[in-house]
Amino acid sequence: MAASDFRLLIEEEENGKFAVVLRRSDGTEERLPAATPAADLIAATEIDYTDYRRGIKRLWDEHPLFEERIDVSVSDFYDLVCKIRSLPSMLREIDPVSFYFLEESLPKSCLEEDDGSASFLLYAGANLLHILEKPIRVQTLLRNIFEMTFDKMEHATQGERLEKLRRVYPDIAEACNPARLNDIPEGGRSFMVFSLLDLRLLELTLYFQQDRQRIARCEYCWGYFIPKTKKLTLYCDRVTDGYRCKDRGSRFSRNRKKEQDEALLICDQMRDRMYERFLRYQDAAPSERGGLLPMDHDQYNAWSENARLVCCR
Numbered sequence: 001m002a003a004s005d006f007r008l009l010i011e012e013e014e015n016g017k018f019a020v021v022l023r024r025s026d027g028t029e030e031r032l033p034a035a036t037p038a039a040d041l042i043a044a045t046e047i048d049y050t051d052y053r054r055g056i057k058r059l060w061d062e063h064p065l066f067e068e069r070i071d072v073s074v075s076d077f078y079d080l081v082c083k084i085r086s087l088p089s090m091l092r093e094i095d096p097v098s099f100y101f102l103e104e105s106l107p108k109s110c111l112e113e114d115d116g117s118a119s120f121l122l123y124a125g126a127n128l129l130h131i132l133e134k135p136i137r138v139q140t141l142l143r144n145i146f147e148m149t150f151d152k153m154e155h156a157t158q159g160e161r162l163e164k165l166r167r168v169y170p171d172i173a174e175a176c177n178p179a180r181l182n183d184i185p186e187g188g189r190s191f192m193v194f195s196l197l198d199l200r201l202l203e204l205t206l207y208f209q210q211d212r213q214r215i216a217r218c219e220y221c222w223g224y225f226i227p228k229t230k231k232l233t234l235y236c237d238r239v240t241d242g243y244r245c246k247d248r249g250s251r252f253s254r255n256r257k258k259e260q261d262e263a264l265l266i267c268d269q270m271r272d273r274m275y276e277r278f279l280r281y282q283d284a285a286p287s288e289r290g291g292l293l294p295m296d297h298d299q300y301n302a303w304s305e306n307a308r309l310v311c312c313r
């Protein structure tokens with residue numbers, strides 16, 4: 001199959017903002033609105049892939065190509081390819097970078113190297129689905145990095161956040177070490193990256209290089225946000241059920257008793273454990289999931305939301 005033509009140009013603009021430029025293989029170019037690394041990273045953790053993910057899961061679970069049988073038909077394979085090609089458009093509005101990645105990475109012709117065997121068709125079909133899953137996998141890793149780096153770290157410095165990340169993911173922390181950029185003078189910089197993950201790692205590096213903005217986690221809704229001042233900020237401005245977290249959160253912490261603090265601690269520990277379970281399940285091959293407690297994205301999100309409501313009442 002053809003190698004991916006995917007590449008992204010990241011250009012520095014003013015006020016700490018960077019613009020992502022998509023250069024398509026057909027010669028056209030699109031410049032996305034500039035954002036700070038912190039803002040773009042938070043936005044990337046919040047992209048809602050629910051429908052897209054279900055579309056992929058349906059193909060794994062229900063498409064006849066993956067049914068257990070002796071013969072694998074070429075027409076089933078082509079049918080799968082048609083269905084796969086219809087999925088990226090779901091991301092066009094909500095995630096233009098991944099839409100571009102899929103446009104450039106899904107092979108234009110899928111049977112160039114067909115050796116005619118059933119295993120080739122199965123392998124090629126599974127490979128295409130893995131490409132489709134890439135944006136979701138990168139988001140999961142990014143969310144995990146966020147959990148490790150920004151949860152309860154509002155008191156910390158940028159260096160301490162990077163250090164905490166290093167304890168869990170030394171390789172990723174090394175890839176995000178701002179010292180790597182020391183030789184490149186700031187202002188008017190441009191970078192080229194060749195994968196979705198590299199884009200996020202570059203943004204993390206640029207994020208750790210500055211301290212004008214920091215990423216905090218709201219203690220009420222568990223969402224990430226950028227505090228507007230240097231002052232310690234525990235709650236965000238999001239509105240949930242008619243109230244801003246900021247308004248509800250301060251009342252919530254004022255009235256909080258010792259038992260509630262203990263409940264919150266247990267809730268945090270459980271969340272970490274559930275998150276680990278979810279990651280283990282997600283990273284295991286289907287054949288290795290037998291001994292694991294099932295926990296997919298939807299189940300984890302539902303659990304997390306319920307826990308938040310119970311703990312933060």
Ligand SMILES: [Zn+2]
Pocket residue numbers: 218219220221222223235236237238245246
């Ligand atoms: Zn909040």
